[in-house]
Structures are given as structure tokens and as C-alpha cells.
Amino acid sequence: MAEKSILAYFHSLEEAEGVASKLRALRAIDVSVDRFGKYPGDGVDHVMNPITSDFPGLGYLTQSADFDSRDAAVLAAADVDASGLAGGAESDLTGRDVVLAVVVDESIYEQALRVVHEGGGIP
Template sequence: MKERNILAGFHTEDEAKQAENALRQAGFTTIQIDKIGQFPGDGLEQITTPLSGDFPGVGVLTLAGDFPSGPDARILAAANPDASGLSDRGDDNLTRTVLLTAVVAEERGDEAIAIIRSHSGLI
């Protein structure tokens, strides 16, 4: 049996869960939801004052990233225009941080895509 892999981005986890429920009601079973981002990790877990200097780098403060590979990755991330907080991020794709992945039978692929799109998913 041929299968189709579908990757869809959502703005919120609630949107993705609604799409997942609709897919399951339609008989699809292989579905997964994950949080994704431009940088690894969840950033700082506590409130930090930059004046104290008690933080690993600008990328951690403004990009909500953890950089376990060391300071080189933090420095490179801090050079990203998003780190300043002043960049104009007009690209809709970067705000879709929830990924729904579905593996469906090839002949039902269009049906699954229609369900996902009806719940604001971007294929």
C-alpha cells in the first residue's frame, strides 16, 4: 500500500489538536503533534535581569533558545536579526510552531489535506 506523508504547521496546539481529532474521526490513525522552533530549547525558565549579567547570551534572552553545543551557537544566534527584538518578521510560516505529521494511504491523501486545511493548517 502506498502512503503519503503530510506535514502541516499550526499557530497553536489547540488548532493542531482539533485537526488531529477530525483526522481520527475520519479513520486516520498515524498522527503526531510536536512543537518546533528555529532554535533548540525553551529558553530561560526564570525571570532574569539583563543588567545583572546572569544569563548565557542574547540568543537565550530574546530567541527563547538553549544552546547545549556551546558558546559558538549562542554567538551565531545573537547575530540573527530576530535577536534584537526590532526585526519585522512578516513571514507567516515562522509563527507556525506546532507541527502535525500524518501518514495516510495515498488514495486518501487529498481528504486528509482538506481536513487539515479546514482547521487552519498550512501544508
């Protein structure tokens, strides 16, 4: 029994979880859904006034990042995303910060790919 894997990117956890449940119904060997980002941390979880509050840096405010290293925080603040004016090049993956990883038997690989596409994922 040969196995194949698929990595697919989604806009939301709900989209990915919906596809994951369909893949489980197809008897996928392993299915995992997770959110990822360019910077570490879970994001800012409280409202604060940047003028009066103590915060670790610009990257914390603008990119919801939680840095262990001051050097990493400085580099994030230098990123064009920190200014809020970044246009950036659009790609098919823009705004897709949820990844679904699935391992399936080779016999259902094509069917699993169709489920991912129909559910809005990009492999």
C-alpha cells in the same frame, strides 16, 4: 494499500491537536504534533533581571534559546531577531511553529487535506 503523508503548519498546539483528532477519526495510520523552532531548548522558564542575573547570552534572553555551545550562542546573538528590530519578510508560515505530520491511506488523502485546510493548517 498505498500510503501518503502530509506535513502541515499551525499557529497553536490546540489547532493542530483538533485536526489530529479528526484525522485519527478518519483512521489515519500515524499522526504526530510537535512544536519546533530555529534554536534549541524549551525557552526561558523563569523571570530574571538581565542586569543582575547570570545568563549565557543575548540569544537566551531574546530568543528563548538554550545553547550547548558558546559558538552557537554567539551566532544567535548576531541574528537580526536578537535586536528586536527585525522586520523580516512575511510569509504564509510566519508565526506557525507547530507541525502536524500524518500518514494516511491514499484513499482518504484528499479528505485528510480538506480537514487540515479547514482546521487552519498550511500543508
